[in-house]
Amino acid sequence: xxxxxLFWDSCIFIRYLIGxxxxxxxxxxARFVEDAKAGYRRIYFSTLTFAEIxxxxxxxxxxxxxxxxxxxxxxxxxxxxxxxxILIASGELRSAKSTNPGDPNPPTQRSVxxxxxxILMTCLYARDVLGIxxxxxxxxxxxxxxxxxxxxxxxIGFE
Numbered sequence: 804x805x806x807x808x809l810f811w812d813s814c815i816f817i818r819y820l821i822g823x824x825x826x827x828x829x830x831x832x833a834r835f836v837e838d839a840k841a842g843y844r845r846i847y848f849s850t851l852t853f854a855e856i857x858x859x860x861x862x863x864x865x866x867x868x869x870x871x872x873x874x875x876x877x878x879x880x881x882x883x884x885x886x887x888x889i890l891i892a893s894g895e896l897r898s899a900k901s902t903n904p905g906d907p908n909p910p911t912q913r914s915v916x917x918x919x920x921x922i923l924m925t926c927l928y929a930r931d932v933l934g935i936x937x938x939x940x941x942x943x944x945x946x947x948x949x950x951x952x953x954x955x956x957x958x959i960g961f962e
Contacts, residue, residue, distance in 0.1 A: 808935050809835060810847045810926040812942035813855035813918070820860045820872065828943065839879040847938065849925040850882040851918055883925050883933075892927070893920035 819832045839846045856869050866872045873880060885893075897920045915923070929935045 807844050808847065808938040809844060810929060810938050810940045811852075812922050812940070813848070813852040814943045815941050816848070816852055816856060816872075817860050818943060820856065821862060836876065840877050842879060845879050845881055846876075847881045847883060847926070847929050847935070849922045850884050851921050851925075852882070855918060883929060885921050885925065886928075888932075889921065889924045889928050892924040893917065896920045896924060 815832055818826055818829060819836060823829060835844065835846065838844050853869055853873075856872070858868075861867060861872070866875050873882075883889075897914050897917065899915065923940075926938065926940050930938050
């Protein structure tokens, strides 16, 4: 079965931009980009991605700016703006606690990070409101980063 509609977390775009051919899943990501450019699939994303792609990710032959990058990707890459419904649902998701029994940190200490919540809820918005029922979410987010409030729940493994 061919995956026609994908939803990408910012980290997928970043992995593609950095261009490390030895990184896990890089070849698959590159193939998905080429398929989308050829019109065989659509790749949806939250426009929050524009803020998560930093200038230092543009290495090698990558286009020089985030604007250039997305212009080069073409019309098969569809950004979805966070609207009030997505943002309200994101806040509600941030209140959810991990139920993973193997979680080394008690659920009271961890929550979904704001950007992750917006991206996840944007994917659900695409599925439930825009009617893209065959959409598949792609991420490599294993929650290895730390921010001002501590570690957040990783997207991979979030229950």
